[in-house]
Amino acid sequence: MSSRTPLEAGTRAVTASAGALTAATVAVSSRRAAGIRGTLVIAAVLTLAAIGGTFLLDPYRNFQLATAAAMFCAVAGLSMLIGHTGQLSLGHAALMASGGYGYALTANALTDAGAPGPVRFALALLAGVVIASILGLLLGLAAARLRGPYLAGLTLAVVVAIPAVTSVFSGVLGGDQGLQTALDPVPEVLSRLIALEQWQAWIAIAVAAVVVTALALVRRSALGLRMRAVRDDEVAAQLAGVPARRVKVTAFTLSAAAAGAGGALLCVVTQSVSPGAYTLSFSLLLLVAAVIGGLGSLGGAAIGSALIVLLPWLLGLASRELPLPADLEQRLAGNLTVLVFGALLIVVTLVWPGGLVALRRYLPRRAATVSPARTTTHTPTER
Amino acid sequence: MDRLLFLVATGLARGAVFALFALSLVLIWRAARIINFAQGAMALVATYVAFAVTGATGSYVAGLAAALVSGAAIGWLVERGVMRFAPHASPLSGVIVAIGLVMVLQSLLGIAFGPQYRPMAAPFDQTPIVVAGVPLLSPYDVFVLVVALAVMTALALLFRFTSLGLQLRASAFAPEVSRLLGVRVDRMVTAGWMLSAAVAALAALLLIPTELGLNPHSTDMLFVYAFTVAVVGGLDSPVGALSGGLVVGVFLTLVTGYLGSTVAPIGILVLLLAVLLLRPGGVFSLREARAA
Numbered sequence: 001m002s003s004r005t006p007l008e009a010g011t012r013a014v015t016a017s018a019g020a021l022t023a024a025t026v027a028v029s030s031r032r033a034a035g036i037r038g039t040l041v042i043a044a045v046l047t048l049a050a051i052g053g054t055f056l057l058d059p060y061r062n063f064q065l066a067t068a069a070a071m072f073c074a075v076a077g078l079s080m081l082i083g084h085t086g087q088l089s090l091g092h093a094a095l096m097a098s099g100g101y102g103y104a105l106t107a108n109a110l111t112d113a114g115a116p117g118p119v120r121f122a123l124a125l126l127a128g129v130v131i132a133s134i135l136g137l138l139l140g141l142a143a144a145r146l147r148g149p150y151l152a153g154l155t156l157a158v159v160v161a162i163p164a165v166t167s168v169f170s171g172v173l174g175g176d177q178g179l180q181t182a183l184d185p186v187p188e189v190l191s192r193l194i195a196l197e198q199w200q201a202w203i204a205i206a207v208a209a210v211v212v213t214a215l216a217l218v219r220r221s222a223l224g225l226r227m228r229a230v231r232d233d234e235v236a237a238q239l240a241g242v243p244a245r246r247v248k249v250t251a252f253t254l255s256a257a258a259a260g261a262g263g264a265l266l267c268v269v270t271q272s273v274s275p276g277a278y279t280l281s282f283s284l285l286l287l288v289a290a291v292i293g294g295l296g297s298l299g300g301a302a303i304g305s306a307l308i309v310l311l312p313w314l315l316g317l318a319s320r321e322l323p324l325p326a327d328l329e330q331r332l333a334g335n336l337t338v339l340v341f342g343a344l345l346i347v348v349t350l351v352w353p354g355g356l357v358a359l360r361r362y363l364p365r366r367a368a369t370v371s372p373a374r375t376t377t378h379t380p381t382e383r
Numbered sequence: 384m385d386r387l388l389f390l391v392a393t394g395l396a397r398g399a400v401f402a403l404f405a406l407s408l409v410l411i412w413r414a415a416r417i418i419n420f421a422q423g424a425m426a427l428v429a430t431y432v433a434f435a436v437t438g439a440t441g442s443y444v445a446g447l448a449a450a451l452v453s454g455a456a457i458g459w460l461v462e463r464g465v466m467r468f469a470p471h472a473s474p475l476s477g478v479i480v481a482i483g484l485v486m487v488l489q490s491l492l493g494i495a496f497g498p499q500y501r502p503m504a505a506p507f508d509q510t511p512i513v514v515a516g517v518p519l520l521s522p523y524d525v526f527v528l529v530v531a532l533a534v535m536t537a538l539a540l541l542f543r544f545t546s547l548g549l550q551l552r553a554s555a556f557a558p559e560v561s562r563l564l565g566v567r568v569d570r571m572v573t574a575g576w577m578l579s580a581a582v583a584a585l586a587a588l589l590l591i592p593t594e595l596g597l598n599p600h601s602t603d604m605l606f607v608y609a610f611t612v613a614v615v616g617g618l619d620s621p622v623g624a625l626s627g628g629l630v631v632g633v634f635l636t637l638v639t640g641y642l643g644s645t646v647a648p649i650g651i652l653v654l655l656l657a658v659l660l661l662r663p664g665g666v667f668s669l670r671e672a673r674a675a
Contacts, residue, residue, distance in 0.1 A: 086475065149417075152418075153607075158652060330497075331493060339491060342483045342486025342487035350468050
């Protein structure tokens with residue numbers, strides 16, 4: 001697009017960005033200790049608040065909360081990938097699916113081997129994350145050579161191949177039916193106190209907390225800085241000594257790991273994983289959540305995940321309340337949500353590129369308390 | 384051997400459609416530097432219009448004309464109404480807006496027409512003609528090949544020998560200079576979108592009779608295939624789109640014919656990954672094209 005040569009861009013950018021990068025690195029390392037502690041404290045407070053909140057909800061709401069927490073992992077990973085490295089993936093549903101299948105296969109194998117519940121859960125979750133990371137690494141290696149639209153197309157091809165993969169390997173992956181896993185029951189000690197849905201919400205919140213805190217730490221680390229440098233000007237970043245390709249691959253793999261954890265959690269909550277759950281529409285929904293919340297922002301990812309879990313349910317309630325003919329109601333089911341989300345995606349991108357988190361700019365007296373998150377309201381910019 | 388010949392022949396006809404659709408992606412890419420992810424959904428809307436017109440008048444030609452006109456109209460509407468306002472700072476925002484359009488158009492089609500497949504009749508016989516004991520192309524395949532090649536030739540002539548074609552090329556390659564020389568670049572971008580959407584509508588209309596039928600998602604795979612064609616052939620060259628289309632078409636029918644139709648998406652994925660990893664510059668294009 002731009003007419004300047006790489007050399008020109010380089011000489012101009014290298015002075016500017018090398019200086020900025022060094023200064024920023026120094027600033028980061030001096031602020032790092034305090035920053036990490038701050039992030040951990042915030043994470044702990046929010047997690048405890050969320051776990052406390054489950055006591056106020058009925059079982060169905062807790063189920064929705066657990067689903068939203070699972071989505072939160074994947075959306076936060078995707079949002080970091082798009083917002084901080086400028087890599088657009090339409091295929092995070094495939095990464096979630098691989099996490100879910102990894103979880104289900106390992107959990108079932110361990111159940112057969114007679115492993116106790118907590119061990120089974122931890123190992124299966126780990127397997128889900130590892131498998132998603134490996135797939136993410138492979139995709140990331142291809143992705144590091146590509147720019148936005150090409151990567152988007154490649155990941156799109158991955159998502160539409162999910163049903164084909166599950167039916168070709170139906171012996172292991174169970175074909176269209178997918179896999180079922182055993183329930184993770186409420187521990188003895190707690191079983192008088194809380195229902196199953198609440199226990200699942202606890203699991204989901206705890207895992208999401210670990211995943212998202214890790215992402216928050218990555219974001220404010222030197223790696224996070226390098227990711228943004230690569231996003232803003234890859235040539236300049238390389239001239240300043242940033243190994244651009246390695247940064248992109250790492251970012252993609254981390255994002256895939258987060259999505260894998262999300263897929264494993266979804267499998268815990270629903271006790272099943274099947275290709276029908278990970279359609280192209282579902283994958284686009286993750287993108288919608290990331291964009292509406294605000295690309296690159298973890299708070300935005302939380303809002304977006306809540307929205308994609310709650311809005312379909314609310315729209316379903318609303319269309320059932322209205323006196324519509326049965327035929328129309330059937331056609332509205334599902335489609336209405338997609339219509340609203342598609343419209344939101346367009347409107348937010350065109351009118352409000354910062355997403356919902358950009359709203360807080362209009363709130364008085366809050367600027368000081370949210371300053372660490374300010375770097376997160378970037379939309380990806382490129383030459 | 385007979386089977387191989389039959390599959391290759393069918394693959395060429397299928398590939399011509401992919402090439403046509405990929406060409407429509409190339410047209411928008413050259414006019415606006417956007418890969419239009421909404422192209423499939425836009426073409427589908429035009430195909431529904433054609434389906435309605437053919438149903439009402441009983442004439443395939445009327446439906447074909449309706450598809451072209453409504454395709455161009457949708458291209459105009461999308462460019463003037465939405466895409467024009469996509470922030471140019473990032474190439475990603477154009478893709479994200481296009482994804483939003485896909486969701487809006489497909490859900491509107493779903494609400495209006497429901498999820499069922501509507502079979503579309505082909506204007507010609509679909510049973511293969513037997514040549515020297517070997518079943519080859521069906522009359523419909525021949526029709527598809529002829530139409531696709533005719534449209535591509537017409538586009539090549541348009542770009543090469545007409546004033547409009549020259550202005551289109553000029554505003555795509557050097558918008559500022561063209562503007563100084565009196566080319567109305569905005570209008571040319573819109574013209575590129577209209578032309579492209581009409582070509583995409585034609586490709587979808589040609590493909591759907593050979594598939595299950597008309598459904599709000601029937602062009603999803605077409606887009607993925609055409610995108611693969613564009614990657615194999617290179618987004619900058621119409622010749623690349625044609626040769627890439629034929630390669631992908633033959634590859635797909637061979638995979639489908641020998642390994643089964645469920646394997647086709649995996650085959651495409653493998654092809655895409657192989658091209659991107661081994662020849663990241665594409666087989667027919669310059670390396671710069673990919674980084675733009």
